[in-house]
Amino acid sequence: MQRDALLAAGIDPAHLYEDYASGKREDRPGLAACLKALREEGTLVIWKLDRLGRDLHHLINTVHDLTSRGIGLRVLTGHGAAIDTTPTAAGKLVFGIFAALAEFERELIAERTIAGLVSARARGRKGGRPFKMTAAKLRLAMGQPETKVANLCEELGITRQTLYRHVSPKGDLPSDGTRLPQRQ
Incomplete structure (x- = not known):
């Protein structure tokens, strides 16, 4: 036009x-x-x-x-x-x-x-992009400590930064990791 x-x-x-x-x-x-x-x-x-x-x-x-x-x-x-x-x-x-x-x-x-x-x-609707990390992915990430981080990130479809935001390299849950199940 x-x-x-x-x-x-x-x-x-x-x-x-x-x-x-x-x-x-x-x-x-x-x-x-x-x-x-x-x-x-x-x-x-x-x-x-x-x-x-x-x-x-x-x-x-x-x-x-x-x-x-x-x-x-x-x-x-x-x-x-x-x-x-x-x-x-x-x-x-x-x-x-x-x-x-x-x-x-x-x-x-x-x-x-x-x-x-x-x-x-x-009305209870939340906008924004869906979270990449889910409670199920978090359980998978914490299940096998010997898994290589790169392979785990590729399998879960997340970046290394997203993984470490939710699970520390030692396997602990930082604040985002502890709040994740509450968001789901």
């Missing part, structure tokens, strides 16, 4: 840059290549403002950098569709307003995510 809108706006397909990372991230190789390729009196055309970034600080810095290099910004759709920083001061004002809205939207998403996690925990 974004690609189609940019092509319909007259952008040459050779000048399209793509990233598959979140707009929140600043270290996107496609964005970096795009910004590097822009020349004075050119215009950066984006589909929506949140595709450039959702953090107000990053958006402001990016547009300031573009403006200082003599490059304009044009937003095709969404909240910032009226933004065109090239010709007028009013366009720059509108950009500031919509950049703040983009950051506000990002904060709302974060708040809703946290609220959802709290709600799930209240």
Whole structure:
């Protein structure tokens, strides 16, 4: 959809840059290549403002950098569709307003995510990645003291660090090892 809108706006397909990372991230190789390729009196055309970034600080810095290099910004759709920083001061004002809205939207998403996690925990659901070490694996690890650590880790599908977090080299149970059966 974004690609189609940019092509319909007259952008040459050779000048399209793509990233598959979140707009929140600043270290996107496609964005970096795009910004590097822009020349004075050119215009950066984006589909929506949140595709450039959702953090107000990053958006402001990016547009300031573009403006200082003599490059304009044009937003095709969404909240910032009226933004065109090239010709007028009013366009720059509108950009500031919509950049703040983009950051506000990002904060709302974060708040809703946290609220959802709290709600799930209240219902007894625990999120996160499942533990690699289980009570059964812990019993296997403690059963054969003569077993080589590398072979044991490979058999259990865990790293040496995970093993030693739950069973000390002497065969004792560190704090993570003693809590493990309670987590299951």
